[in-house]
Amino acid sequence: MHVFYAILIFAGLALLIGVVLALASRYFHVEGDPLSDNIDALLPQTQCGQCGYPGCRPYANAVASQEAEVNQCVPGGERTMLEIADIMGVEPKDIEEEESVPVVAYIREDECIGCTLCIKACPVDCIIGAPKQYHTIIADQCTGCTLCLEPCPVDCIEMVEVPELLEHWSWPVPGTLRAQVAEKRRAVHHEANHEEENV
Amino acid sequence: MTEFAVILLSAVLVNNYVLTKFLGICPFLGVSGKLETAIGMSFAVMFVMTLASTMSWLIQQWILIPLDILYLQTVFFILIIAALVQFVEMVMHKTSPVLHQGLGIFLPLITTNCAVLGVAILNVQQDYSFFASVLYGFGAAVGFALVLILFSGLRERMEGAPIPEVFKGSPIALITAGMMALAFMGFSGLVKV
């Protein structure tokens, strides 16, 4: 009999708490998912698709719902990965960061046949031109995603290095050799050109 | 009045839960990486611990003792603590999503945190009055918070230090915690309980 009381009281208390928690969960219900917005804000918005998702927003959604890893954004590099890992509260993962200098696409206009295929491919609408007319790329808006290279039937698009501007120059970390910086830039540039020849 | 001051001081400094009773080591090591999360965790623990000691006293005095079912003490206490933690988590998710993310798994883990259950059980063992037991729970939580925040400050400072590879992370954190515990030995005898 005594045990019966004890069980009854325990069950009653548990029921009471359950009801309170149920009410609380309704009252404190969280609308929407601010997480994916926050992640999207961290991504570089190149819309390059290297993460395996068709653009930055879908990748952000995938990360927020824990379908994608935090280290799939190649252009964002380590910094973006760390930031995402931080807001997701997960351990940072290794990322293959390729040393790169900023590049933009460039259309050799005398070779362009005006097919508009690249215009359709550009995720940020930065190629202008009409059918049968030369197309050109607004270099200031190009994200360097390389998505327009593939569709071009005459291979007249190439990636060119963005010239280093004095106004945008910033001090490298202390101890950096001048020669190293110049060498690295040259090497990356050379490699980029080399790859193009192979394609 | 002196009695209450003694309880508080003893719980915060002399018989610090983390450094002299070695309770609550899991969140102490787990959430001390960053100062901000440590502060958030401290407040969560303070809230839960104070309430847990209050509730456990009430349950002890009004349910367990009258009905003579003291053998169900642990189960009852865990039920209450679990509910409290669940409640705190919901409130936090609503009010501070960033902190919620930061605390991650450690917030639900407070449920099974030995410090929280420890404060509830030690409390009733010591036969405190209602007010004293609330104060004791609060003091223990403040002690936990103090040590956690200090420790997270120290760990933030260790970031980027060229610590030998094998000692990085938990090993050096444990050594530091040991040094802190030794330093807190200085408080011994401060209050004669």
Add this chain to the structure above:
Amino acid sequence: MIFLSSPHQHSGNSIQLTMFSVIIALIPAAMVSVYLYGWLAVFLLTTCIGMSLLTEYVVLRMMKRDTARLWDGSAALTGLFLALVLPAAVPWWIAVFAAVFAILLGKQLYGGLGYNLFNPALAARVVLLISFPLYMTSWLIPMHMGAMLDMYDFSSSLSFFFLGPDAVKQTWDAITMATPLGYVKTELTQGVTVGEALANYQYSTLNAFIGREAGSLGEGSALALLMGGIWLMARHTISWHIPVSYLLTVAVFAGIFNLINPDVYAPPLFHLLAGGLILCAFFMATDPVSSPSSGIGKIVFGVGCGVLTWVIRTYGNYPEGAMFAVILMNCITPLIDYYIRPRVYGYKRGKQA
């Protein structure tokens, strides 16, 4: 050629210069210790400094770091500090253990110079006090008190250092005495008033000031320590903030409580001159690595040290609280640096433009 930003000139200050000036500032205190304990002090100083350097060298080699760091003076300074906070009666193996602990766990595991969280010498001292309380609270009767002068010649000191009191046909009780702080503390628990206890001890402020009382090797002579400390302040090697705020806080607390009840609370001057307070205030608490960077932060740090020292001395189990206080405040240093910052030009306090 490397990218190098301005400025292109330098004041010529260096770590080595800083460390060696602190070592020089401690020489008077070391000399007083030799006067008090003769060859024993010499043995202890050499063992601590030597072992610190040796440990530093071995660790640097093991971690494949630049062994030239050995000569930056920081390891030697840690060894010197350590010797000065040890009682004269400790056997050789405690000195060795302390030096290895200070350099290895106190400093190198945290990443070496500049990264230690706690003052290495004090950390080692605290560990010893808790691990070997007997050795660490047995205070040898100084030489000038003259009881057993024969114990202090070279060979007897050597045997005592390595083999303990039996080797010189002595017992611990016969060759040790209490420090003023310890004596007063014990007497107070017996219901004796502070005044009576001090009179029984034949305490003299002058003796305490010039360092003729029993205690750790280097903490005795306020005079020698003040000489070094003030010289360091004049050189700007240490700033005034920590020593002044630390000593002032102890004096104020002791003064107020002494006025309230002189029978239970010792007078301020006694507190200032007793134990390791002056050594801690000028040389330990000012360790730049483990104390706050900004002036205001340093004052907060000093006040904190002062309060804790007085509280532990007065209410705690341990008679001496200075080193606990400094180690405890070392824990708080990162928070002080984070929350207490100097006012930035063009802002009002609290960071509003």
Add this chain to the structure above:
Amino acid sequence: MFKLFDMLKGLGEQLHLKPQHSFTGGVHPQEMKKTAGLPSMTCPLPKQIILPMKQHIGDACEPMVKVGDYVLRGQQIAKSQGYLSVPVHASTSGTVTKIEDHVIAHPSGLGLPCIFIEPDGKDEADESLYPLPNYRSIDPVELRERVRSAGLAGLGGAAFPTFIKLVLDQQYKIETVVLNGIECEPWLTNDHQLMLEKAHEIVTGMDILMHMVDSNQGIIAIEDNKMDTVDVMQRTLVDMGLDASIRIEVLPTKYPQGGEKQLIQVLTGKEVPAGRLPIHIGILSQNVGTTKAIYDAVCLGEALTERMITVSGDALPQPTNMRVRLGTPVAWLLEQCGLSDADGIKVLHGGPMMGDILTDMRIPVVKASNGILAMRVVTLMLAHHQEDPCIRCGDCGDVCPAGLMPNLLAMHCKEEQFEKAEDYNLFDCIECGACSYVCPSHIPLVHYFRFGKGQVAQIRREKSFAEESRQRSEIRDARIAQELA
């Protein structure tokens, strides 16, 4: 407690220092003013003049001449683009030989478009700017336009366009005009020499400024290591009858007292609020050289084509102050002072505390060039650039005139925690170099701050670019959705 501390500090300052106010921190580097008191000389015309299209802070200019054009001294050859910009003038007569990128005085070693002039040796002057000797009767707006069109930018080293500072807006009433004759950088004496030789012109220039902003209070600030100039300036003031409205303040020597914000704090006890300018607290400060250039532009009708430069350094046989045409290559300048062998020597542009190491000897001097110092490498920080670990001694914070905590700031920059660095007021650093100067561990603190500032700027650029891209991408997605529908 903070109040008490401030009070104690104030008390200390009153006991120690003569002037009422001081700035926090500061250092006393060796002065090395070898060229002080040596009469200045005129640098002969070089074989080629190279004029960069951007010699000031702000937007670059657009060339107005073509290759082959004949230009006169003082003729405008490039027009300003954008508001924060001043035009460029030919500094001697001759033929434009080419317009192309050329390396300029910038730490990056990168180039900018420059106009190359081959001097014909006649040095014919352009007369399009007429003198305005009765400046007191001329509308300030016209004078301000003159200051702009004469190409004036701060000659103290920062090269901020001068006319921008001359706010005539009634909203900001300028009470005090400060003449900055502090010259706290070691080695440099060009302002010192200018005050000795051109006192009349400088005081007149100051009078022009006071007329323009309608102020009747002027302060000439001079450090006490230049007492000879104090006499000269005082005599000039009395001679010109201006000693009632303009007074001379002699300040104890301390670096970086010449920093605008620090000088204002010393003179008035007021601080320029963060993110604001001196005009917001009613103060206009100008450098000695700029003031003299204002005189030239207004009273003589001459554009800025020449400036005083200290050519000195421990590797230079004949250090001196020279009046140099803008666009003169540094190599030519050093040759005039007897430097033939450049082995083991680095040349600094500006003083040793804030100047840059020049990457190339063909770099031309510009409006901002206040000194060219040929230094032996062994005496520079370059010789021991290996940094030791920070021991947190806090000396850097003690000397910081901005009240920052440089050691923590540098640590956050080093670990690329830029948000924390910004929280520690990274952008309030004035890069004076006092912290690096005293650091016992030889940590290049200023370099870390510059690295941090650059990275933050780049991150901001990337973020805003990403935001634009995101918007364009969203517009495109919406359009495609519409087309499909």
